[in-house]
Amino acid sequence: xxxxxxxxxxxxxxxxxxxxLFSHVSPDGDCIGSMLGLGLALEALGKEVYMYxxxxxxxxxxxxxGVEKIQTELPAPFPEILLFxxxxxxxxxxxxxxxxxxxxxxxxxxxxxxxxxFGHINWIDSQASATGExxxxxxxxxxxxxxxxxxTNLYTAILTDTGxxxxxxxTSKTHQIAGELMDSGINFADIHHHVFDRTPQAKxxxxxxxxxxxxILAQGQFAMMTLHKFDFEEIGAxxxxxxxxxDHARTLEGxxxxxxMKEVNSSVIRVSLRSxxxxxxxxxxxxxxxxxxKRAAGCTLDMPLEEAQKLLVQKVEEELxxxxxx
Amino acid sequence: xxxxxxxxxxxxxxxxxxxxLFSHVSPDGDCIGSMLGLGLALEALGKEVYMYxxxxxxxxxxxxxGVEKIQTELPAPFPEILLFxxxxxxxxxxxxxxxxxxxxxxxxxxxxxxxxxFGHINWIDSQASATGExxxxxxxxxxxxxxxxxxTNLYTAILTDTGxxxxxxxTSKTHQIAGELMDSGINFADIHHHVFDRTPQAKxxxxxxxxxxxxILAQGQFAMMTLHKFDFEEIGAxxxxxxxxxDHARTLEGxxxxxxMKEVNSSVIRVSLRSxxxxxxxxxxxxxxxxxxKRAAGCTLDMPLEEAQKLLVQKVEEELxxxxxx
Numbered sequence: 001x002x003x004x005x006x007x008x009x010x011x012x013x014x015x016x017x018x019x020x021l022f023s024h025v026s027p028d029g030d031c032i033g034s035m036l037g038l039g040l041a042l043e044a045l046g047k048e049v050y051m052y053x054x055x056x057x058x059x060x061x062x063x064x065x066g067v068e069k070i071q072t073e074l075p076a077p078f079p080e081i082l083l084f085x086x087x088x089x090x091x092x093x094x095x096x097x098x099x100x101x102x103x104x105x106x107x108x109x110x111x112x113x114x115x116x117x118f119g120h121i122n123w124i125d126s127q128a129s130a131t132g133e134x135x136x137x138x139x140x141x142x143x144x145x146x147x148x149x150x151x152t153n154l155y156t157a158i159l160t161d162t163g164x165x166x167x168x169x170x171t172s173k174t175h176q177i178a179g180e181l182m183d184s185g186i187n188f189a190d191i192h193h194h195v196f197d198r199t200p201q202a203k204x205x206x207x208x209x210x211x212x213x214x215x216i217l218a219q220g221q222f223a224m225m226t227l228h229k230f231d232f233e234e235i236g237a238x239x240x241x242x243x244x245x246x247d248h249a250r251t252l253e254g255x256x257x258x259x260x261m262k263e264v265n266s267s268v269i270r271v272s273l274r275s276x277x278x279x280x281x282x283x284x285x286x287x288x289x290x291x292x293x294k295r296a297a298g299c300t301l302d303m304p305l306e307e308a309q310k311l312l313v314q315k316v317e318e319e320l321x322x323x324x325x326x
Numbered sequence: 327x328x329x330x331x332x333x334x335x336x337x338x339x340x341x342x343x344x345x346x347l348f349s350h351v352s353p354d355g356d357c358i359g360s361m362l363g364l365g366l367a368l369e370a371l372g373k374e375v376y377m378y379x380x381x382x383x384x385x386x387x388x389x390x391x392g393v394e395k396i397q398t399e400l401p402a403p404f405p406e407i408l409l410f411x412x413x414x415x416x417x418x419x420x421x422x423x424x425x426x427x428x429x430x431x432x433x434x435x436x437x438x439x440x441x442x443x444f445g446h447i448n449w450i451d452s453q454a455s456a457t458g459e460x461x462x463x464x465x466x467x468x469x470x471x472x473x474x475x476x477x478t479n480l481y482t483a484i485l486t487d488t489g490x491x492x493x494x495x496x497t498s499k500t501h502q503i504a505g506e507l508m509d510s511g512i513n514f515a516d517i518h519h520h521v522f523d524r525t526p527q528a529k530x531x532x533x534x535x536x537x538x539x540x541x542i543l544a545q546g547q548f549a550m551m552t553l554h555k556f557d558f559e560e561i562g563a564x565x566x567x568x569x570x571x572x573d574h575a576r577t578l579e580g581x582x583x584x585x586x587m588k589e590v591n592s593s594v595i596r597v598s599l600r601s602x603x604x605x606x607x608x609x610x611x612x613x614x615x616x617x618x619x620k621r622a623a624g625c626t627l628d629m630p631l632e633e634a635q636k637l638l639v640q641k642v643e644e645e646l647x648x649x650x651x652x
Contacts, residue, residue: 168515175505179498189494197577211534251523
């Protein structure tokens with residue numbers, strides 16, 4: 001079935017003269033890399049291509065070939081074909097169906113199982129590790145020469161969504177495609193450097209403070225990192241810079257549960273939770289009115305920091321004790 | 327040519343009834359994973375296999391299937407076939423040729439370009455990212471069923487020697503093999519967790535102290551991390567635990583050169599150096615009587631810590647200034 005849909009989508013793109021591509025807010029490597037890879041491929045076929053993302057491009061993706069072509073304004077007028085990349089629904093682009101001309105053909109290319117099938121043609125492959133894998137298949141169907149620029153974008157898409165081939169969404173097909181992308185002569189070591197190896201000083205300073213405020217509890221099974229409001233203020237760091245810091249706590253030997261407590265203000269504490277092998281952090285987060293998955297969840301506690309820490313430690317230790325008795 | 331050698335080696339192994347495998351001192355994921363992968367494959371062919379490594383197995387590799395079979399004593403008596411895995415020369419096993427019976431057949435399987443061809447049959451492929459790639463080819467030649475246990479070992483070998491498909495030794499063939507290994511049903515996410523995600527508490531404590539003693543110099547281009555003798559003593563950490571910490575300095579945005587100064591004692595300072603894109607750290611290391619490569623080098627300064635820091639900063643700033651004027 002995917003095959004028929006794939007051919008249909010390729011056929012529509014072949015016929016088109018103008019195409020607009022859309023990718024989601026809070027853009028990541030997969031949506032930007034997939035959009036650029038496909039955009040450059042369509043340009044190579046002589047199409048007029050418009051690429052849209054409403055948000056700033058993350059700094060670690062600013063090296064991507066063609067990134068300067070991405071527009072933050074909607075196309076005016078809309079072309080006949082609107083193609084959505086890596087978007088589960090139109091809310092991910094902060095758009096409503098009514099914005100588009102009634103005769104628009106909406107194409108929907110995604111790997112999220114929760115995709116809402118909002119397009120006229122929906123190519124959804126939840127087996128793909130990244131939308132970049134689907135774009136790769138589409139470009140092969142379109143018979144476009146895989147240039148270094150296209151391959152760099154698709155490799156980045158796959159690299160970021162698989163955590164460098166680490167996350168469990170990676171398949172043998174992912175590796176096969178990565179190998180074929182490498183054959184186009186991309187400088188993949190440089191891509192890794194751009195994507196992963198450029199830590200802002202403010203982030204390392206947050207890590208330094210986080211490590212100074214790291215507590216190892218519950219006989220080494222629970223690691224809790226704390227960042228105060230003044231930490232962010234003194235560094236001049238956005239709250240989003242704290243992302244990923246929790247992994248330094250989670251990956252400690254012997255640790256099963258990790259928490260990062262971010263003091264938003266004197267009575268609002270944002271809590272991120274991670275676990276490694278068996279502990280259900282979603283249960284903890286739900287208990288405090290938040291949610292997420294078994295291995296990654298979050299909640300917000302409306303109380304002073306010390307109180308929040310005490311409550312969280314208590315609850316985690318309780319659940320750890322239950323787990324151990326199973 | 328490699329083909330003829332490969333068939334020869336496979337033929338000798340097919341004929342043998344007993345084989346001893348050797349891997350190098352200070353073992354890493356490639357030598358242990360390759361030895362175990364091949365050892366299990368030869369056992370599957372009904373051979374009696376002896377696996378030798380003189381050193382303790384690193385903790386992050388202790389999960390490898392078959393690891394309990396590795397012996398720290400030399401085989402007595404030596405079997406007819408001695409196969410060396412991932413060893414450039416016999417010094418890497420701390421052995422001399424004279425130890426072996428005169429009629430031993432020595433097989434040499436390696437991917438290091440500097441390999442000394444010390445065997446009777448030498449299968450050296452410097453294009454292979456890891457010896458694990460060569461073992462994979464050998465196992466295919468031997469027509470052994472790729473079990474999960476064998477695949478787990480070979481995947482680990484490749485994973486560690488490529489830094490999770492990041493280092494420039496990675497090729498499209500590496501990805502192709504990784505994909506084929508995954509098809510045997512290995513739990514690769516668990517392998518990543520075992521290999522990379524279990525930081526000893528002492529290591530995180532070293533990082534904490536290293537970050538507290540990090541200096542950003544030369545307008546942000548040079549990051550110098552320092553660890554005192556008392557840091558190691560107070561934590562009870564081996565010097566080797568400091569490995570990798572320098573990457574936190576190297577990957578800082580804007581940094582071109584990074585140094586880690588380890589105070590061995592009050593007059594011996596061990597210096598690790600790394601660079602990102604153009605700076606030749608080998609030049610700095612050589613200047614101080616050390617050596618290495620352009621992007622990774624080291625030296626030892628026989629003087630008090632403060633003096634060593636001063637000298638190093640001066641020399642690095644000098645070279646950075648020269649570089650900038652090019």
